[in-house]
Amino acid sequence: MSEQAAPVPLRWVGPIRLSGNVITGEHEVPLATYEAPLWPSVGRGARISRLIEGGIDTTLVTERMSRSVYFELDGAGVAVQVLGEIRSRFAELQQVVSASSRFAELIDMHSEIAGRLLFLRFEILSGDASGHNMVTLASERLMTHLMSQWPQLRYGSISANYCSDKKATAVNGILGRGKHVVTEARIPREVVQKWLRSTPEQIAELNTRKNLVGTILAGGIRSANAHYANMLLAFYLATGQDAANIVEGSQGVTQAEVDGGDLYFSCTLPNVIVGTVGSGKGLTFVEDNLTRLGLRADRAPGDNARRLAGLCAASVWCGELSLLAAQTNPGELMAAHVAIERNERSTQTSNPSTEE
Incomplete structure (x- = not known):
């Protein structure tokens, strides 16, 4: 059986400004995806993180496999x-x-x-x-x-499905699987209006009606978010993770509230399954990415994986905020997809050898 490689376009986005108990400072993140609008979307969220005091507060709640x-x-x-x-x-x-x-x-x-x-x-x-x-x-x-x-x-x-590996189940949402990470920030009203072209009230209302009510009507399992899976898959592919774990990883809850006129925005991810050693990490591009992320440093056991989980969850926060803001404006989401994806196809056609 011959082995082949499946190239997926990869770009670095950010930097994202972070604070919290796992990783601090400003960091770019690698995202590998065929969905070209994801890069500028996460990039817009990253810009927001740099415009608010402390950036995204990233908290590791617990961890377990x-x-x-x-x-x-x-x-x-x-x-x-x-x-x-x-x-x-x-x-x-x-x-x-x-x-x-x-x-x-x-x-x-x-x-x-x-x-x-x-x-x-x-x-x-x-x-x-x-x-x-x-x-x-x-x-x-x-x-x-x-x-x-x-x-x-x-x-x-040896495997009884009560784990539950690569399946969307209530037990994982309740007990957690992998790293349980919460990302949150208070975004000033003027930042929301200028850079997201929306208001705290619009985003909070959309989150309630779409992510909460809509997901209940759909019968979602321990989940209320717009598109965690997009950011998770792109981050997992770029850092050598088992991509199938986005199934339970995408279970999470987005909260958006008006707080003193500003926007409180958080993403809770109880099942971030990532590591900095093990299968997939020996690939050259993965090693290069983990090195650039600073995750080849000599730290206490588990600390590099915790930092990686924090970066992953922050990427989710950026993309989730940006998408919800876009959906408060009629036509913005589709216009962005059409413009960006047509430009990507044009670039690839004119220069097929271009790599990102």
Whole structure:
């Protein structure tokens, strides 16, 4: 089987001004996408970040990577009994996980019993890795250990969908998977009017009616946003992430409120799954991008991945704000797409070898 590369246009956007508990200062971000209007849209949000005091306040709330397994038992009664005994020996399970990797740390475990099936969701810290393989290996070791200690447990599966990996589920929105990051800022009214051609009231009203009411009518799962997936995919592709994780990553909530005449705007992303080591990171362009982002520095384990998550979430904030502002003005969104995409096609036709 031959290996080929699929080139995706990539541009650096920003800088974005950041404050908070994971990363501060001004940073450009790489975005790889076929949707050309995304670059100027995120760029407009980045400009806003530089016009407000402190920029975007970026807060890491919590972090964990999850893997769920399931066992079969003789019935629900014995499952309840065994689960209680397992919980009483949580420290023992932590030792099993720590022995599987020097970076793995078991921090929590959740459970569900359905009939005679026992589902366990292990939540593990994974250092600078996104943690997919690390938590699967740890979970495999845990299953072996548990079955050796409780013969009532029979092997079911190493992956039980209660994780939930690359699926939009309520459990991920509630418990979080990856990095849970909140980005927020108070934008002065005059900045909204001049640079976004809108008002705090218009953006707040649109967010309520579109992102909240519209998503409820659509049956959205733990999600109320305009297009988190666009920025996440572009950022993931540019930094060597598992792009399929935008499925749970795009679950998040946008809040827009009028605050003293200004606009309070925030994006809450409970499932930002990124890492600075692991699969995909050995590619030359990924290494170059991570180096330019300053994420090849010698820091405490996990700090580079946390900084990457902060940059990713800030990119989402920029693109989300810009799109909502555009949608408060009739015709602006489509006009921008037509103008920018026609220009991109014209450039590619006249010079097919051009790379961004």
